[in-house]
Amino acid sequence: MYSEKVLKHFKNPKFAGEIKNPDAVGQVGNPRCGDVMKIFLKVKDNIIKDIKFKTFGCIAAIAASDMMCELAKGKTIDKALKIKADDIVKGLGKMPVIKYHCSILGTQALKKAIENYKRSKK
Amino acid sequence: MKRIYLDNGATTMLDPKVIEAMLPYFTAKYGNASSAHSFGEEASEALEKSRAVIAKSINANPDEIIFTSGGTESNNFALKSIAFTDKNKGNHIIVSKVEHKCIMKACKWLEQQGFNITYLGVDKEGFVNPDDLEKAITDKTILVSIIHGNNETGTINDLKKLGDVCKKHSVYFHTDACQSYTKTEINVKNQDIDLITLNAHKIHGPKGIGALYIRKGTSIKPWQHGGDHEFGMRAGTEDIPGIVGFAEAVKIAMNKKHIAYMANLRDILIKGVLEIPEVKLNGPIGAKRLCNSANFTFKGIEGEAIGGYLNNKGIASSTGSACSARTLEPSYVLMAIGLSHEQANSSLRLTLSRFTTKEEIDYTLKVLLEVVKSLRKISPFWEE
Numbered sequence: 001m002y003s004e005k006v007l008k009h010f011k012n013p014k015f016a017g018e019i020k021n022p023d024a025v026g027q028v029g030n031p032r033c034g035d036v037m038k039i040f041l042k043v044k045d046n047i048i049k050d051i052k053f054k055t056f057g058c059i060a061a062i063a064a065s066d067m068m069c070e071l072a073k074g075k076t077i078d079k080a081l082k083i084k085a086d087d088i089v090k091g092l093g094k095m096p097v098i099k100y101h102c103s104i105l106g107t108q109a110l111k112k113a114i115e116n117y118k119r120s121k122k
Numbered sequence: 123m124k125r126i127y128l129d130n131g132a133t134t135m136l137d138p139k140v141i142e143a144m145l146p147y148f149t150a151k152y153g154n155a156s157s158a159h160s161f162g163e164e165a166s167e168a169l170e171k172s173r174a175v176i177a178k179s180i181n182a183n184p185d186e187i188i189f190t191s192g193g194t195e196s197n198n199f200a201l202k203s204i205a206f207t208d209k210n211k212g213n214h215i216i217v218s219k220v221e222h223k224c225i226m227k228a229c230k231w232l233e234q235q236g237f238n239i240t241y242l243g244v245d246k247e248g249f250v251n252p253d254d255l256e257k258a259i260t261d262k263t264i265l266v267s268i269i270h271g272n273n274e275t276g277t278i279n280d281l282k283k284l285g286d287v288c289k290k291h292s293v294y295f296h297t298d299a300c301q302s303y304t305k306t307e308i309n310v311k312n313q314d315i316d317l318i319t320l321n322a323h324k325i326h327g328p329k330g331i332g333a334l335y336i337r338k339g340t341s342i343k344p345w346q347h348g349g350d351h352e353f354g355m356r357a358g359t360e361d362i363p364g365i366v367g368f369a370e371a372v373k374i375a376m377n378k379k380h381i382a383y384m385a386n387l388r389d390i391l392i393k394g395v396l397e398i399p400e401v402k403l404n405g406p407i408g409a410k411r412l413c414n415s416a417n418f419t420f421k422g423i424e425g426e427a428i429g430g431y432l433n434n435k436g437i438a439s440s441t442g443s444a445c446s447a448r449t450l451e452p453s454y455v456l457m458a459i460g461l462s463h464e465q466a467n468s469s470l471r472l473t474l475s476r477f478t479t480k481e482e483i484d485y486t487l488k489v490l491l492e493v494v495k496s497l498r499k500i501s502p503f504w505e506e
Contacts, residue, residue, distance in 0.1 A: 010427075011434055016500040027502065031464035034424070034452075038502040054502040058426035062500070 003093035006063040013062060015069035017052045024120060026113025029105050035061040037109040039069075043117055046076050053109070060099035067091045068106035077114050083107055125436040126482045130324070130414055131273055131301060131473035132440060136367070137326040143370035144328065147363040155360050156349065165362045172369035179372050180318065181309045182335055188352045189365055192332035193300040194224040196319035197267075199334055199356070200296045201228045203345040204265045204317070205237055208294075212262035216240045218250045219458040220277075221269050222298055226454075238262070246460045247406040248277030256287045265294045270318075271302030274455040274471060275405030276415030278306050285314030294340065300324055300332075304375035305384075305413050316340050322364070326475070327371030331364035380476040385413040387474055387483050392416050394487040398494055404456060404469060414474040419461065422504035423497040425470045431493040437486055440471045 035057035042050035153161025288295035321332035348357025452466035
């Protein structure tokens, strides 16, 4: 049902957890629909220095959260905003069609966190 | 890796003794039970012996047992055939909100054919209240179908009380007993049930074989047409190896010691899991719960993720919610007993069998504790 990569990220998510004193936090989703993702960011010189996630969700949601963090870390915030759901799916090998929304949720959570970061800098 | 199977509500291991009983009917005694030669006689004899075993297990007469391809067929047969046979008497059918999907979908289809269906609610433990049933019956009601042992909550409905209500109002009563069969008593001489769905693969018998008990005198016509098999009630060459296996499985399962054995392990499991903080048992406790079934809600984490971790450790479970790769809707059964979307999605079902061991339960408890801890650590809804 799930690819090896999805299971690898689900079993050992490198970016799971939270950042103490983050520069920004973004949360999307609602438990009624299933998945909730919370993203913590550390940003320096517009570059994402550190990123962590907490996710209430299924196997795909946890794997997508971890993949999204892997893609975003080290990128400028503008480049990170360009990460697409497809990039997450590609990074994970493949994803059941019905779970595609988990990847979309991943990009939305990151976007929210970056928006909150930008707002805090104004 | 050693694997542990705790999804016996989905299906069970075929008992080696059952295979043994079946084997001759694949190769040596492969006749068609309708044939007039010795091969046919062998098959026909096996068929009738098996029918007698199933009949005896629910205190019915052999000619009240019709073999089918399983629970789904029996349920479809009972609902659709009673509906169309008796439509001159009325067009109203009553079921509960916690029926198996095959009942639900058959009802949706019957609605499209002009039948009215009432979906009865259940209490927070999953029981249908006989008073609610009585209130829902109208002069147009022709059939009531209520699940006996629930596949998700493990709730065992009171067939005697529900049957009494149906009898009082002269309405046919069908029950889907796929999960409960041999795990709690069914006796058609003191429970007023007109139709019962039974199957083999939940009790260590083969897949693809089941039965429908039809009380003598019930106004029902065949649904599947063809030859005169099964007293003209269900056409199609009988699956003799499957039927022989079904009967063998029933013979073994009828030994009451298995119920006590499973109930003991179930209670050890429930007690152990409830020691984890913020865990809730879904469904009743004690004798009104299926002896092999446990279902829990773990606050703050999703059932599918728990099941995924358990699977990595070799333990097979099932999500109380249906948030699998196949559907995203939370379980309608758990919603019907009052769980929120979030709670329904946070549920896990563990179902045992007579082959489950104490060691397996101990190991599962140990792993489950670790899994819940690590998933909660990454949950936005959990604060240590």
